[in-house]
Amino acid sequence: MATTTATGISRIWRDARWRGRAFQALVALAVALLLYGIVSNTITNLNALGVSTGFDFLGQPAGFDISFSLISYTPTDTHFRVLLVGMSNTLLVAALGIPAAMFLGLVMGILRLSGNWLVVRLAATYIEIVRNIPVLLQIFFWQSLVFLLPTVRNSISIGDMAYLNKRALTLPELQFEPGMWIVALVVVISTVIAVGMARWRKRAQERNGAPAPFGLVGPLALIALPLIAVFATGVPWTYDFPELGRFNVTGGVQIPDTLVALWLGLVIYTGAFIAEVVRAGIQSVTKGQREAAGALGLTRNQTMSLVILPQALRVIIPPTTSQFLNLTKNSSLAVFVGYPDIVAVFAGTSLNQTGQALEIIMISMLFYLAVSLSISILMNWYNRATALVGR
Amino acid sequence: MTEAKTYTPGQHPNLPPPPNMVGSMAWLRDNLFSSWTNGALTFLSAALLIFIVPPVLDWAFLNATFSGESRDACAAATGACWAVITARFDQFVYGLYPSEATWRINIAFVGLLIAVTPWLAPRVPFKKAFVIFSLAYPLLALWLLAGGLGLEPVYTGRWGGFMLTLVIGVTGIVASLPLGIMLALGRQSDLPIVHTLSVTFIEVVRGVPLIMFLFMASNMLNLFLPQGVTFDLLMRALIAVTLFSAAYLAEVVRGGLQAIPKGQLEAAQAMGLNYWQAMAYIILPQALRTVIPGIVNSFIALFKDTSLVAIIGLFDLLNMAKAIVTDVTWQGLSIEVYVFSAFIYWIVCFGMSRYSIWLEGRLGGGIEGTR
Numbered sequence: 008m009a010t011t012t013a014t015g016i017s018r019i020w021r022d023a024r025w026r027g028r029a030f031q032a033l034v035a036l037a038v039a040l041l042l043y044g045i046v047s048n049t050i051t052n053l054n055a056l057g058v059s060t061g062f063d064f065l066g067q068p069a070g071f072d073i074s075f076s077l078i079s080y081t082p083t084d085t086h087f088r089v090l091l092v093g094m095s096n097t098l099l100v101a102a103l104g105i106p107a108a109m110f111l112g113l114v115m116g117i118l119r120l121s122g123n124w125l126v127v128r129l130a131a132t133y134i135e136i137v138r139n140i141p142v143l144l145q146i147f148f149w150q151s152l153v154f155l156l157p158t159v160r161n162s163i164s165i166g167d168m169a170y171l172n173k174r175a176l177t178l179p180e181l182q183f184e185p186g187m188w189i190v191a192l193v194v195v196i197s198t199v200i201a202v203g204m205a206r207w208r209k210r211a212q213e214r215n216g217a218p219a220p221f222g223l224v225g226p227l228a229l230i231a232l233p234l235i236a237v238f239a240t241g242v243p244w245t246y247d248f249p250e251l252g253r254f255n256v257t258g259g260v261q262i263p264d265t266l267v268a269l270w271l272g273l274v275i276y277t278g279a280f281i282a283e284v285v286r287a288g289i290q291s292v293t294k295g296q297r298e299a300a301g302a303l304g305l306t307r308n309q310t311m312s313l314v315i316l317p318q319a320l321r322v323i324i325p326p327t328t329s330q331f332l333n334l335t336k337n338s339s340l341a342v343f344v345g346y347p348d349i350v351a352v353f354a355g356t357s358l359n360q361t362g363q364a365l366e367i368i369m370i371s372m373l374f375y376l377a378v379s380l381s382i383s384i385l386m387n388w389y390n391r392a393t394a395l396v397g398r
Numbered sequence: 399m400t401e402a403k404t405y406t407p408g409q410h411p412n413l414p415p416p417p418n419m420v421g422s423m424a425w426l427r428d429n430l431f432s433s434w435t436n437g438a439l440t441f442l443s444a445a446l447l448i449f450i451v452p453p454v455l456d457w458a459f460l461n462a463t464f465s466g467e468s469r470d471a472c473a474a475a476t477g478a479c480w481a482v483i484t485a486r487f488d489q490f491v492y493g494l495y496p497s498e499a500t501w502r503i504n505i506a507f508v509g510l511l512i513a514v515t516p517w518l519a520p521r522v523p524f525k526k527a528f529v530i531f532s533l534a535y536p537l538l539a540l541w542l543l544a545g546g547l548g549l550e551p552v553y554t555g556r557w558g559g560f561m562l563t564l565v566i567g568v569t570g571i572v573a574s575l576p577l578g579i580m581l582a583l584g585r586q587s588d589l590p591i592v593h594t595l596s597v598t599f600i601e602v603v604r605g606v607p608l609i610m611f612l613f614m615a616s617n618m619l620n621l622f623l624p625q626g627v628t629f630d631l632l633m634r635a636l637i638a639v640t641l642f643s644a645a646y647l648a649e650v651v652r653g654g655l656q657a658i659p660k661g662q663l664e665a666a667q668a669m670g671l672n673y674w675q676a677m678a679y680i681i682l683p684q685a686l687r688t689v690i691p692g693i694v695n696s697f698i699a700l701f702k703d704t705s706l707v708a709i710i711g712l713f714d715l716l717n718m719a720k721a722i723v724t725d726v727t728w729q730g731l732s733i734e735v736y737v738f739s740a741f742i743y744w745i746v747c748f749g750m751s752r753y754s755i756w757l758e759g760r761l762g763g764g765i766e767g768t769r
Contacts, residue, residue: 034589044624048623122429125444126440144739368614
């Protein structure tokens with residue numbers, strides 16, 4: 008040991024562990040000082056402004072109206088109710104947007120690899136145009152197209168069942184009768200039967216090497232049983248068709264045009280990114296896999312579903328997850344078009360009315376963190392289910 | 399006359415391929431009609447093109463009006479009213495910057511092009527002079543744009559349009575890269591405190607939309623600062639965009655760090671390099687090179703994200719476009735204005751992505767052995 012002759016201080020200085028500890032102590036001290044400064048400044052500033060901190064404002068009546076809400080809401084409701092409305096509206100955009108974007112991305116990604124000269128170029132054009140333009144600008148664009156729609160009086164009628172105008176898209180509303188519970192129960196039971204059959208057949212095939220019998224039982228149960236239940240209970244739902252009046256459309260479900268513009272913008276934008284992810288995933292499966300599947304005598308469809316896709320999915324899932332997260336986070340752009348999501352009504356209107364910036368921003372950030380975390384956990388679970396199993 | 403010719407083996411002349419395997423017919427069959435579904439797809443796409451392209455061309459060029467003083471100039475034509483673009487071009491580019499001082503922006507823009515050259519081009523003559531210029535450039539640009547020292551000061555509230563978008567985008571890119579690298583190194587570090595702090599910062603920032611940070615910057619930043627100290631609106635946007643982008647860059651750089659075999663660091667340590675030397679000379683050059691596409695993607699995302707600063711009241715290109723849309727003289731021309739702004743964003747972002755593809759090809763596969 009060359010350092011044994013060194014004095015105490017330099018021995019410490021030459022030891023990587025001690026250097027690490029000293030560096031960490033410095034970083035911790037700097038962060039602590041920064042945090043202390045922020046907290047003490049905030050307290051001083053809040054005192055000077057006369058703002059009282061705390062979450063009491065959540066119980067106070069909000070006093071403003073919200074244009075669209077999934078849950079019942081009136082201006083006399085509290086700010087807490089506003090938070091719930093905002094959260095449910097944000098989740099609605101995510102729930103409507105994620106499946107649509109996934110579908111669009113999957114279709115475009117596969118078309119891009121279709122080998123058809125014209126189709127490949129069309130898909131590539133869509134992807135390259137949409138990916139390189141800010142999503143907010145695209146949402147504005149769709150919104151301005153929506154503004155070109157006719158006024159309420161001249162609403163576009165879709166078979167007298169749905170109406171489209173400047174203000175909203177009105178669709179017929181399904182109204183369920185109590186018999187629907189029975190139908191729902193039957194759907195669950197038939198799904199269990201179908202899944203059970205599929206599992207049993209797969210195990211049987213792995214055991215015997217030949218396709219198991221009763222292949223039609225599962226799918227048949229899935230379709231026939233619910234149909235029987237529906238007719239047995241006498242079709243337990245009715246439609247509430249919207250009606251076009253002089254000044255507005257009554258009845259039905261009204262989907263505000265702000266939601267339509269936001270949804271279109273997010274889906275078309277995110278779809279382009281997912282298409283690239285899908286393409287990269289399918290291309291990551293080497294050519295030899297396809298050739299080997301062909302040599303084993305698998306058909307084109309079998310090759311795709313049994314060989315290519317299971318391997319491609321492993322590459323596709325993680326980046327697709329972050330695209331889902333991006334769509335959810337980008338739903339906050341709602342504030343620009345006037346769709347009442349959590350940022351618009353809670354971090355916007357409620358914040359302006361109460362002045363409780365600290366608490367409101369914190370709650371909103373926690374909400375987004377919770378949503379991001381849930382989607383990540385869900386997709387990680389799915390990712391593990393499709394991951395390579397070592398044998 | 400015809401007599402059968404005999405050839406010795408190996409002497410037979412090459413015959414042309416069968417006629418249905420070459421030429422345009424073969425190409426058509428291979429690329430457009432290889433199967434029934436492919437044929438159907440081809441017809442569908444062709445129908446789509448015929449349905450969309452002629453009306454769009456008609457609207458954008460043939461029946462469009464290109465100049466005029468107000469909306470009325472376009473009344474005669476049925477197509478696009480590009481007159482709004484030509485009439486308001488200065489606002490798209492310079493925002494509300496005083497028109498007698500726009501030459502300063504032009505010089506700063508030319509300077510920007512010169513300053514980025516040594517970093518983008520593989521080989522330039524007088525590289526040293528270029529690099530010195532680009533290191534001095536931020537101060538020069540600040541002086542030109544903000545004024546002072548002999549130039550008329552221009553308050554940042556009057557900055558706007560494409561110029562403001564560039565200012566936020568370029569500053570964000572330049573500031574977030576070193577920050578992102580530091581965060582990535584922190585996340586990969588063995589030191590528990592540094593590691594935990596980095597992970598917390600990265601994950602919190604990535605879990606929350608940029609809008610929330612901009613809200614924070616406009617509503618809360620002044621609470622965090624000592625009394626009397628306030629930040630300019632632009633400064634707040636820059637801080638929010640930079641911190642936000644740094645977290646995403648950190649994850650990209652981490653991917654690169656993880657791709658470097660452990661032996662590289664061990665070899666560096668065996669050579670007697672300390673941590674910072676090993677990172678700067680051995681690990682980072684290799685790690686960054688492998689993730690250039692990811693880094694450029696982050697830059698593109700950042701450039702597109704600058705459009706969100708409208709929420710705190712800055713008039714970047716998109717917000718300027720929105721303001722022009724609501725202008726009374728040019729009412730109802732939102733499509734034209736948005737299409738034009740989209741075109742500008744598209745050129746910049748598409749250019750960046752093409753550059754990254756070119757660079758990726760030039761640098762090869764990165765680390766030796768993973769090619």
